[in-house]
Amino acid sequence: YRVAQKDNARRQLLDFLATHKGDAGIVYCLSRKKVDVTADFLCQHGVKALPYHAGMDAAKRSGNQRRFLREDGIVIVATIAFGMGIDKPDVRFVAHMDLPKSIEGYYQETGRAGRDGDPADAWLCYGLGDVVMLQKMIDGGEASDERRWLERRKLDTLLGYCESTRCRRQVLLASFDEIYPRDCGNCDNCLEPVQTWDATNAARKALSCVYRSGQRFGAAHLIDILRGGNTERIVQFGHQQLSTFGIGQDIDARQWKGVFRQLVAMGLLEVDSEGYGGLRLTDASRPVLKGEKTVFLRQESERVRPKSTRSGSGAVATVAMAAADAPVFEALRSLRAELAREQNLPAYVIFHDATLREMAAQRPRTLGELGRINGVGLSKLERYGPQVLAALQDAEAA
Missing domain, CATH: 1.10.150.80 (HRDC domain)
Structure with missing residues (x-):
């Protein structure tokens, strides 16, 4: 299991697939349009990729499924409609280009890899934009208040998994009240122990910036304010006059993205899903702003090519082959x-x-x-x- 901060997701996916040359796998996307775009992109870069979603011609869809089942090395790019009843034991990876809707869905989808008992990879690429989109989908639907509350809790559980510093397998199974007695030794957190940092001051700056800018802007604009950017929107809204303008220049933009993403995951910020997806404070923000609570966050890693827990069978065998x-x-x-x-x-x-x-x-x-x-x-x-x-x-x- 590996979770990556979204930063040019298609290029990140290509880097991940480079560790799986010749392998069969599934790439999940949240929308049909993204399925088509991603499949085309992969084909242009030499990957045998086929799309699969409910909006396709039925004959084409079933043909792509048949090829995936019967041919070696096919990568199927699909919405969550794909996978139910699929019995292909040698799927070597499942990749998520977007945050799934729930921890249950994620567990089920990643469980489609490695059914033959050989090692397989589960890779998830997500960012704050995914959280904004999913929360707007939840709040914009016609479900009852109780159902929306349940969907938010499921999303919160998945966010907790994504931002955890513990063994991924332990956290995932704990979500279903199962106990995994030891570290798995194969997930990103086990292979590359997470560095944390005292982000209390950074969190206070971020929360203050949200408040002083009116609690209606997204992370990208807030980061521009904190870093003292000279953008058209900052000038338009007069945000160069804010006391938080330029106070975060000691932290680069990528690290700030991680700060805002984790503050949302921790419940210190929430998405205004009824408006334009801006960030706003929560009741939990107050103790941090008043200096009564410390905040420790994951240190965002440098941009590196993802490491697989196994080798792609197109170049080397799956399990320590000579x-x-x-x-x-x-x-x-x-x-x-x-x-x-x-x-x-x-x-x-x-x-x-x-x-x-x-x-x-x-x-x-x-x-x-x-x-x-x-x-x-x-x-x-x-x-x-x-x-x-x-x-x-x-x-x-x-």
Whole structure:
């Protein structure tokens, strides 16, 4: 599990997918339009990506789903309509381009990766804009007050997960009253322990800026005020005259984005979803403004390419495969894809990736040796054995 602050999300997604070359995966977007735009963007950058959403032609949609199930290395870009009833065990990653609507939805969607028991990645990219959009969706709907309250609590729980400094798996399972007894050792917080900082003064500056500017502006404009920007809007509203103008120049804009995002997640600011999505104070803001409460926040990390807990199978095998075995594994994947096309079957029905990796490592030379590989039963041995042995021999000779 990994959570990234949204900052050029499509480029961040490409960096993440670079760790999953040749892998099958799912990219979730909140809107149909974003699904189409993201799928086109990925295709332009060499990723085999297909869109999936309810607004598509039914034949095209089902065709894309069929390709995802039966071909190797397909990335499906979808709304949450995709996934129910999908049985593809070798999905190596699930990526979220937007904040999901609830912790329950996130857990269900990320659970579609790694069903074959091999390691898989769950990557989420989110920013304050996602929170604004979701809160406006919640408050702008026709649901009852009780239902809206419940949806806000679900969103708050997800925000708490995103901003947590603890093991992601522990926090996620705790949301469902489950106990994970130890750190998972695989999430971003475990692999790269989070640095926190005393952000009390920064929080007071941010909250004061919200108040003095009238509690009706978004984070981008507030950051411009704090950093002393010379923008058209600042001049238009006379905000260069505010006492908070320029008092935050010691913090860069990216760090300020993190401050505002976390203040919203902590309930120290809220989104005016009935207006234009500006930020306003809450009852919890008062003790901070009066200096009665300290605030510690996550230190925003530098822009770095995301690290995967595993390697992309397009270049190296999924689980610590020896370099010499990788070409053999790819040759076996090619054979599997050919057999799947001939028989009109999903590739994983022929052999799972784990079985192919064991073949690449063991290099069986006889049907008897091949039959001792996990996942090779008698019927598969009879049907595919000679072709597998031939592929292994050709790969070793190459």
